[in-house]
Amino acid sequence: MEDEIFEEIASFENLLLAAKKAYKGKKDKYKIAKFYFDLEKEIILLRKELILGTYRPRRYSTFKIYEPKERNICSADFRDRVIHHAIINVIGGKIEKRLIFDTYACRKNKGTHKAIEKAQKLSRKYNYFLKCDIKKYFESIDCRVMFNVLEKMFSQYPRLMNLIELILDHQPIYVSGGRGLPIGNLTSQHFANLYLGELDHFIKDQNGVKGYLRYMDDFIIFHDDKKYLRTILCLIEDYCHDKLSLELKKKVTKIAPITEGLPFLGHRIFPHLIRLKRENLVRSKRKIKKRRKEFLKGEISEATFINSTNSIIAHISHGNTMNLRRKIFNNLG
Numbered sequence: 001m002e003d004e005i006f007e008e009i010a011s012f013e014n015l016l017l018a019a020k021k022a023y024k025g026k027k028d029k030y031k032i033a034k035f036y037f038d039l040e041k042e043i044i045l046l047r048k049e050l051i052l053g054t055y056r057p058r059r060y061s062t063f064k065i066y067e068p069k070e071r072n073i074c075s076a077d078f079r080d081r082v083i084h085h086a087i088i089n090v091i092g093g094k095i096e097k098r099l100i101f102d103t104y105a106c107r108k109n110k111g112t113h114k115a116i117e118k119a120q121k122l123s124r125k126y127n128y129f130l131k132c133d134i135k136k137y138f139e140s141i142d143c144r145v146m147f148n149v150l151e152k153m154f155s156q157y158p159r160l161m162n163l164i165e166l167i168l169d170h171q172p173i174y175v176s177g178g179r180g181l182p183i184g185n186l187t188s189q190h191f192a193n194l195y196l197g198e199l200d201h202f203i204k205d206q207n208g209v210k211g212y213l214r215y216m217d218d219f220i221i222f223h224d225d226k227k228y229l230r231t232i233l234c235l236i237e238d239y240c241h242d243k244l245s246l247e248l249k250k251k252v253t254k255i256a257p258i259t260e261g262l263p264f265l266g267h268r269i270f271p272h273l274i275r276l277k278r279e280n281l282v283r284s285k286r287k288i289k290k291r292r293k294e295f296l297k298g299e300i301s302e303a304t305f306i307n308s309t310n311s312i313i314a315h316i317s318h319g320n321t322m323n324l325r326r327k328i329f330n331n332l333g
Contacts, residue, residue: 006159009090010050015043018085022078032078046079050163055083057170060182072139074172074182084186087163094153095190100200105216106189112265115215116274122211123258124271126222130229131262132236135249137217138192139180142245143168146181146195179245192216195244202239207232215265222258229255 008014016039023036035042049055058077065071076084096107104115123129134140147161147168154160168191172182181188196217203209203221209232211222223229233255240246254263261268261275268275294300 003157003159005090005154005157006050006163009086009160009163010047012043012047014086014089015046015082018082018089019043021085021089022081029078035078042079043082046082050083053162055163055166057083057167060172062172062174071183072172072174074184076182076185081186083163084167087167088186088190091154091160092190095194098153098194099197100204102213103193103197103200103215104213106193112215115213116265116267116269118213119220119262119264120269120271120274122213122220122222123262123269126211126258127224128222128226128229128255128257129262130221130223130233131252131254131256131264132219132221132233133249133252134196134217134240135247137246138183138188139175140246141179141181141192141195143171143178143180145243145245146191149195149198150191198244199236199239202243203232203236207235218264220262220264226255 019036019039019042023032046055057080060077061075063073063075065073099107102118104110104112104118147165150164151161154164167185167187168181171180174180175182181192193216196214196219199219200212200214203212203219209221209223213220221229221232223232233253237248240248252263256262258271261270263269266276291300
């Protein structure tokens with residue numbers, strides 16, 4: 001059936017599941033609560049718009065965050081978030097199959113801790129590393145290239161591709177010229193991961209690199225020959241520029257011996273030691289103190305305070321930080 005994937009996305013059951021996922025943790029907002037109060041009616045309306053081809057995304061709300069670095073974040077209208085979840089419910093598994101094993105962002109049973117573990121494991125096998133990062137990654141993604149990557153997978157589903165094109169063309173005000181995926185959309189996370197999946201296959205399949213991993217736009221190649229890493233860096237720069245219309249962040253591109261420690265995901269990784277970077281430590285302390293003040297003032301619940309603190313501690317506990325964690329909690333009093 002030509003449009004079976006689109007039909008599955010637009011089904012009442014899938015849209016209902018998508019609404020429940022989008023609603024998780026956001027029950028206190030009036031607009032969202034109103035949508036959920038009229039849930040069946042809203043789902044029927046969304047389904048009708050999708051089937052008739054009249055669905056159009058609404059304007060984003062945008063704001064900036066400043067930690068760990070300044071970034072523009074987009075908040076889509078709730079009904080658009082339902083559509084994003086509906087799409088990923090259906091095609092997320094197909095995107096997953098296209099990715100290599102050693103990419104760790106936005107995937108079940110992966111994440112930062114698994115990425116850090118793999119980086120340390122590889123650091124025990126090789127003498128040198130090449131560390132790269134993409135300059136302004138989400139804002140630099142070429143939407144035509146993104147569309148073509150997705151079309152290679154779903155060209156036989158024209159109605160699905162029309163919906164994807166609608167989402168790719170719906171850009172926030174801070175990007176222009178057909179570039180940029182809005183940070184904050186579920187579709188953006190999965191599409192951005194797939195976009196650099198092309199680079200993964202270039203590095204692994206076409207160039208036979210064995211020591212490699214990626215977490216979104218941070219990626220590392222391990223090797224025993226420093227000269228080889230310089231050569232592969234040139235190939236990567238050309239591929240990113242010519243095929244993906246991206247540029248490496250020169251300031252953080254680095255070839256160095258493993259003994260120097262690999263900077264990755266807020267940690268410095270050695271073969272038998274993982275250290276939390278100082279700026280991450282300061283940020284973690286500040287977050288815990290802020291959450292404690294909010295709890296004591298009654299601004300957040302005990303459950304929210306505990307969950308938030310546990311999340312921060314889980315992040316820093318991956319390094320060798322037992323004494324550090326004790327100090328943080330001793331100083332809270």
